[in-house]
Amino acid sequence: MITLTSVTKLYNEGRPNEVQALKGIDLEIARDAITVLKGPSGSGKTTLLSIVACMARPTTGRVTLDGEVVSGLPERFLTELRRTTFGFVFQRFNLIRGLSVIENVMLPAAPLGGDHATVRERALERLAALDLADKATMPVEFLSGGETQRAAIARALINDAPIVIADEPTANLDTELTMRFLEIVRALRAEGKTVIMTSHDPRIWDAEGVDAVVEMRDGAIFGEFA
Amino acid sequence: MQVRRLTTPVFLALGALGALLAIELYYTAFASAARNTRLAKEAGLVRALGLTDTALFTEARYTRHPALADLNTPFQDHPMGFDHFPSGTIVPVPDLPGNGWLIFQPEAKK
Amino acid sequence: MTPWLRRQRALADYTLASLARRKGKNIALVAVYAIVVFVLASAMFFAASLRLETSAVLRDAPEVTVQKITMGRQDLIDGAVADEIGKIRGVTSAKPRLWGYYYDRIVGANYTVMVPDDPEMIPEPGSVIVGEGIPRARGFKWSGAPLFLSRYEGDLKRFNVARAFESDSALMTSDLMLMNETDFRDFFEIPAGLYTDVVATVRNPNEVATIVEKGSNALPQMRFVTRSDIERTYQKLFDWREGLLAALAAAGILAFVIFAAEKASGLSAEEMREIGILKAVGWDTRDVIAMKLWEGGLVSLGAFLLGTVTAFAHVFFFGAPLFAPILKGWAVIYPDFALAPHVDGLELLTLALLTIVPYIAATLVPIWRVASGDPDAVMR
Numbered sequence: 014m015i016t017l018t019s020v021t022k023l024y025n026e027g028r029p030n031e032v033q034a035l036k037g038i039d040l041e042i043a044r045d046a047i048t049v050l051k052g053p054s055g056s057g058k059t060t061l062l063s064i065v066a067c068m069a070r071p072t073t074g075r076v077t078l079d080g081e082v083v084s085g086l087p088e089r090f091l092t093e094l095r096r097t098t099f100g101f102v103f104q105r106f107n108l109i110r111g112l113s114v115i116e117n118v119m120l121p122a123a124p125l126g127g128d129h130a131t132v133r134e135r136a137l138e139r140l141a142a143l144d145l146a147d148k149a150t151m152p153v154e155f156l157s158g159g160e161t162q163r164a165a166i167a168r169a170l171i172n173d174a175p176i177v178i179a180d181e182p183t184a185n186l187d188t189e190l191t192m193r194f195l196e197i198v199r200a201l202r203a204e205g206k207t208v209i210m211t212s213h214d215p216r217i218w219d220a221e222g223v224d225a226v227v228e229m230r231d232g233a234i235f236g237e238f239a
Numbered sequence: 240m241q242v243r244r245l246t247t248p249v250f251l252a253l254g255a256l257g258a259l260l261a262i263e264l265y266y267t268a269f270a271s272a273a274r275n276t277r278l279a280k281e282a283g284l285v286r287a288l289g290l291t292d293t294a295l296f297t298e299a300r301y302t303r304h305p306a307l308a309d310l311n312t313p314f315q316d317h318p319m320g321f322d323h324f325p326s327g328t329i330v331p332v333p334d335l336p337g338n339g340w341l342i343f344q345p346e347a348k349k
Numbered sequence: 350m351t352p353w354l355r356r357q358r359a360l361a362d363y364t365l366a367s368l369a370r371r372k373g374k375n376i377a378l379v380a381v382y383a384i385v386v387f388v389l390a391s392a393m394f395f396a397a398s399l400r401l402e403t404s405a406v407l408r409d410a411p412e413v414t415v416q417k418i419t420m421g422r423q424d425l426i427d428g429a430v431a432d433e434i435g436k437i438r439g440v441t442s443a444k445p446r447l448w449g450y451y452y453d454r455i456v457g458a459n460y461t462v463m464v465p466d467d468p469e470m471i472p473e474p475g476s477v478i479v480g481e482g483i484p485r486a487r488g489f490k491w492s493g494a495p496l497f498l499s500r501y502e503g504d505l506k507r508f509n510v511a512r513a514f515e516s517d518s519a520l521m522t523s524d525l526m527l528m529n530e531t532d533f534r535d536f537f538e539i540p541a542g543l544y545t546d547v548v549a550t551v552r553n554p555n556e557v558a559t560i561v562e563k564g565s566n567a568l569p570q571m572r573f574v575t576r577s578d579i580e581r582t583y584q585k586l587f588d589w590r591e592g593l594l595a596a597l598a599a600a601g602i603l604a605f606v607i608f609a610a611e612k613a614s615g616l617s618a619e620e621m622r623e624i625g626i627l628k629a630v631g632w633d634t635r636d637v638i639a640m641k642l643w644e645g646g647l648v649s650l651g652a653f654l655l656g657t658v659t660a661f662a663h664v665f666f667f668g669a670p671l672f673a674p675i676l677k678g679w680a681v682i683y684p685d686f687a688l689a690p691h692v693d694g695l696e697l698l699t700l701a702l703l704t705i706v707p708y709i710a711a712t713l714v715p716i717w718r719v720a721s722g723d724p725d726a727v728m729r
Contacts, residue, residue, distance in 0.1 A: 068629060068724045089633065095724070096631035107626045110619075111370035115242050116363075120627065123359035124636040126352030133242050150242070168630065245365035246358055249647060256654035263661045267690040274689035278405045281518045286409040287467040289446060289548045291579055293403055294480065294523040297459050297682045300450065303524075304461075305586060306579035307414060307546075 015042040015065055020074030020084075022060050034060040036232040038074070042209060043225065044176075047202055049218055050211040052229035058211035059104075059180055061229065065209065066099045066178050067091045096121065100169030102179040106161050108153040108168070115140065115149040118167045125172065132171070139167040143197065159190040166197060177201055179210040183217060195220045360640040361647065367623070368644065379652050385605050386656025386704050387663070389595065393696050394664040395672060396591035398688040403583050406521060407576070411548035412557055414574040415443075415564070423572075425543040430568065434549050437563050439556040445544035447533050451526065454499060456486045458681035462526045464533045471529050476509035481516045482523035482682035498536070506536065516685050523684035610711060621719050628724035637720040638713065645712035649705040657700070665690040 022035040034057045042048050042065065050058045063069045064076060067083055070091075076084040083094060100121075108117045118136040140146050143163040148156060153164060162182065169177055179198075183191045191214070198208055199222045210217065218226045228235040284290070296302035350358075368375045415434060417426040428445045435443040447464040460483060465471055472478050477496060487496070489510075496508045514522040534541065551557055554576075561573045624637055632640075663669060665688055673683075 092631060092633045095629075101629060103629070107622075107629065109367070109623055109626060112366050113242075116366055119242075119359075120363065121630040121632075123363055124356055124632050126354075126356035126359070128350075128355065129244070129359065172631070243366075244362050245369060246361045249361075249365055249651075253647070253651060253654060256651070256658055259658045260654060260661075263658065263665075263690075264692060267665075267692050270690050274691070277517050277689070278402065281406050281521055282409040284514075284518050285406050285521055287470055288463060288465055288522075288525075288527075289411045290521050291407070291410045291414065291574075293520050293583075294461070294482070294525070294682070294684050295520070297461075297482075297524045299459075303450075303459065306410075306582045307416070307574060 014044055014077075014079060016040075016075075016077045017042075017061075017065070017071075018075040018077075020061075020064060020071040020076065022057075022064060022069070023072045026072065034232055035064070035071070038232075038234060040227065040234060042207075042227075044079070044207045045205065046224035047198060047208045047222055048210070048225045048227065049223055050209070050227050050229060051213060051218055052211075052235070053213060055231075056229040057232040058229055060232075062178060062180055062209065062211050066101065066176075067094045068101075096125065096172055098174055098176055100172065100174035100177045102162070102165045102169050102177070102182055104181040104184060106165040108161060108164060110154050111152060113150045114145060114153055114156065114164050114167075117153055117164060118171055120171075121168060122171050135173075136167065136171055139170050140164075143167055158185050159193065162186065162190075162194065163197070170201075175205070176207045176209065179208070181211055181213075183212060183214050188216070191216050195222070198222070356636075357639070357643075360636065361643045364640050364644040365647070368648075375648070379648055379655070381605055382649065382652035382704070382708075383655040383659075385602055386653055386700070387660045390657045390660035390697075390700060391664050391669065391672065392591050392595060393700060394660055394690075394692065395669055395688065396587045397693045397696060398664070398691045400584070400587045401691045402520060402689065403587070404580065407579055407583060410576050410579055412551045412554065412576045413440075413549040413561065413564075415547040415549065415568075416572045416574065417546075418570055418572050423546075425539065426546055426571075428542050428544055430571070431544075431547045433567060434547060434564055437560055437567075439552050439560050441550045441552050443547055443549040445547050447530060447539070448545050449537060451498065453486070456681055458482075458486045458524070460524050460526045460682075462528060462533065462537075464530045465527050470527060472511045472527055474529055474532060475507075476511040477532075478511050478514070478525075478527040480514045480522040480525040480682075481519050481685060483526060484510070484513055485685065486682050500536070508532075519684035519686040523686075524682045624716070624719050625722070625724065628720075628722070634721045638716065641712050641716045641720075642709060645709035646705070648712075649708035653701055653704045656704075657697070661690070661692075664688060 017038050017040045020035055020038040020040075021033065024032045024034055038057075038061060040061075050061060052058050060069070064071050064084075067076075067086075071084055074084065075082060078094070078098070083091070086094070108114075109120070112120075115133070115136050118140065119132055122132045122136075137146060137149060140149050143166060145160060145163055145167065148160060148164075153161065156164060166177075166179075169179075183194055186194060195217070198210075201208055202222060212218065217223070226238040228238070291306045292304045294303070301308035413434075415426070415430065417424045417430070426445065431443045431445045434440060444466055446466070449462055451460045451462050452458075453460060465478075470478065479496070483496070484492075484494075492513075493510065496510055498506050498508065500506070508528075514525065528536065533539070549560075551560055557575050557577070561575060564573055565571065627637055627640075628634075663671065668687060
């Protein structure tokens with residue numbers, strides 16, 4: 014269970030361009046579920062997601078993960094949590110250009126000091142499961158949109174994180190690829206992973222297997238649907 | 240399937256260069272015995288002949304015998320002269336009047 | 350392998366993979382860097398070796414040399430001066446010497462002609478002992494060829510070459526020609542009783558200053574050159590020479606600094622984004638910095654090793670062909686000598702630190718702020 018208690022987030026605090034991205038959010042996100050945050054752009058979905066994923070700290074408020082308070086942890090522990098607990102799929106996928114697919118997939122494992130061969134096998138398994146095995150040594154910029162996304166998913170899973178987070182995963186995908194993505198998400202769910210996504214795509218909210226939809230507007234929660 | 244690991248060739252290359260440097264340093268240590276014998280022989284020759292300078296530059300008196308050059312002589316073999324370029328530029332200009340001090344200018348020496 | 354080592358290797362792998370993306374540019378960088386190190390290290394090796402050689406050999410140079418100065422010029426000195434100097438307390442021996450220069454118009458070279466004091470070195474009348482450079486300058490094809498010397502138009506004097514010095518001592522003896530006294534006086538038309546200068550040996554080297562003072566009081570028109578003067582001259586000469594090469598290299602260094610600063614410190618938006626990505630996928634600030642340390646370390650260590658190893662080979666195995674033109678100058682006779690390998694450990698360490706540390710710093714400093722930034726920046 015991930016719990017947020019009166020979480021606010023200010024960007025550029027104290028400066029003229031101060032923005033209040035979140036205005037007192039109280040939210041519970043269930044583990045072992047697929048949760049979708051929906052809302053128009055600028056509604057604070059991505060900010061909320063980055064706070065849940067320990068990438069940013071709330072300005073005020075509290076975040077707990079499975080009962081442990083994480084919002085006040087020092088940077089070192091947050092990094093540790095990001096590494097071991099969360100896997101990210103970014104909106105623009107954020108693969109590192111010029112590196113091959115497998116090098117990108119293995120990136121999150123580098124600071125952990127795992128055995129290279131083991132990590133490589135794990136990466137190849139993930140890539141094989143996502144039909145990318147034959148593209149493993151190809152530079153990422155030669156991949157198609159769907160392939161890029163699957164490479165990003167493989168990277169998110171390399172450290173066996175129990176929580177997978179995806180920011181606008183289907184923004185650039187056609188219907189067929191969106192269906193493919195949802196299949197992957199359901200497979201992850203079947204593996205026992207928790208999935209949290211943001212989206213303003215109806216194909217996602219209405220999809221089969223989505224357990225909860227949280228609607229956001231202007232930095233506040235507008236409604237929750239199961 | 241193999242994934243390239245660039246550290247393998249790069250570390251090998253650095254290791255090879257390091258080993259070459261070590262070999263060169265070892266060679267230096269190894270060659271020093273022979274060098275010392277040769278230097279002792281050369282020093283013996285220097286003592287026997289009373290040599291004061293190296294024979295590196297043989298084009299002018301002040302380049303051939305910097306130690307005994309006429310640094311006190313006006314207009315002769317002044318190292319600022321371009322006539323013996325480039326060795327004239329490599330042999331330093333004496334900080335006149337000083338290094339080649341005159342016996343009647345003992346203060347200049349001090 | 351421990352996890353720590355595996356982590357370091359994985360970080361190095363990443364840094365190399367990302368350097369490999371601009372392979373040409375980065376190889377050029379290492380090459381330019383290595384060339385700068387090569388020039389500096391060559392100068393360093395060369396000077397250190399020459400310095401060792403001369404200081405070891407000149408330790409046996411005469412302690413005091415006395416020259417007579419007339420009208421501001423060195424003049425021939427009376428042999429009686431040697432006796433007077435010999436009387437000064439603490440002087441073990443004082444001997445007048447005959448030596449001078451001979452300009453060989455045939456090949457345009459200057460020889461240093463000396464009359465040796467050591468009986469074993471004195472050649473028979475009509476013959477000379479020569480340094481290795483003279484037969485070379487004259488283009489002698491066989492040993493035992495006679496040496497003809499001409500003092501003026503129409504003059505020709507024949508000498509037999511008794512023997513030549515080995516090239517082992519070429520640094521000191523390359524242009525030497527030893528004659529016996531009779532031949533020398535006859536050849537240069539020097540009256541009996543006059544000499545070039547006087548050399549004195551001293552019992553206790555600490556007394557040299559006192560002896561020079563006494564000598565100059567007694568013989569005010571004489572100039573005294575001490576061995577420490579000679580040593581100082583040579584130290585200065587090689588420091589100067591090394592400094593000159595360093596100054597030449599400075600232009601290269603400056604160009605390189607600009608190049609490196611552009612390359613290392615000018616963080617492009619692309620690189621900043623990549624560091625954001627690394628942070629977002631779970632890299633720590635320390636991981637990013639360690640990765641950049643690898644980048645700076647590998648580039649500068651590689652350049653240092655490459656430059657030093659080739660410089661050593663250049664100076665000690667190939668005889669410094671790139672410096673030879675500078676050193677040879679207009680000299681017709683340049684000693685044919687092999688520099689004995691000598692490496693000053695402290696200097697090498699200094700060079701290593703001077704090449705590696707600044708580069709690492711140049712790669713690290715700009716990264717610091719970016720690396721400690723919030724990872725969510727990449728999501729915005």
